[in-house]
Structure formats: C-alpha cells, structure tokens
Amino acid sequence: MTNTFRCSNCGTVGLEPGFVEDSGQNARGYTRWVQGVLEKGVFGMAKLRGRPVREIEAYRCPSCSHLELFATARA
Template sequence: MNCTQCDGTDLEPGFIEDKGEGSQGYGRWIQGALERGLFGGAKRMGRAVWIIEAFRCTRCSHLELFVRPRD
C-alpha cells in the first residue's frame, strides 16, 4: 500500500474507534446509501458490513482508510 498524497510506503496501522452505545470497538462501513429507520437510526438489515482499517503515513501523516469483510 502507498500513501495517495505523497506516495510514501511506510503506512502505520491503526483503527477508528466507535464508542457509540452497543459498540463492538471498531468502526464499520455499510454498503449502500444511508437510509434512516423509524427511530432515526441507519437501516443496516441485509446489507454488507465491512470493518474499517486505518493507516497513517509516517512521512506526511495522511490517513488512508481501507475496509475488510467482517469476520
């Protein structure tokens, strides 16, 4: 993986914390446009869910986000 800003190759791994109620400790990306349910929360039923992984370029500090399927 290379930084899209400076083409650096030393990307430091990290993660985006999700501290919302009922959080599992990681951020998630959900396939499809945001649709809100009856109580204002995002509709997720039947959609693909991917875990967000974040990498910081040690050269320019640009943050790159990637997703992987949920285990």
C-alpha cells in the first residue's frame, strides 16, 4: 500500500518507510525526539527527566533520496 506523503524537497508522492538506527552504547536500536534544548548531565548523558519523548518515523523519497522525519508515538 503506497502512502500519500509528499517529499518537501522535490514533491514526489509516495515515500518509502524506514527508520534511523541508533547502535551506540545502551541504545534501544532506534532514535527518539526529546522536547527542549539539549542539556547534559555530569557524565555527558542527555537529561530526559520530565521531558516528552517520541519515537521518530523516517521516510525516504525514491526520486531524490531526501529524508523526512516525523515524531510520532510516545516512546
């Protein structure tokens, strides 16, 4: 089933679904969007407490390879 998402770069309709992998230490395997400016704690980790966090959906344009990212469901 083809979606109707339109590429914001070239206008092509029907973007390819995918995801952006995070393979760093202690990673969940996918990236997340966190509301607000990045604040780092004592050990250099991002402070997340009390901030809304959402999963990121990624779509790639089959014509120009531009990526579109959407913050969707709560992570």
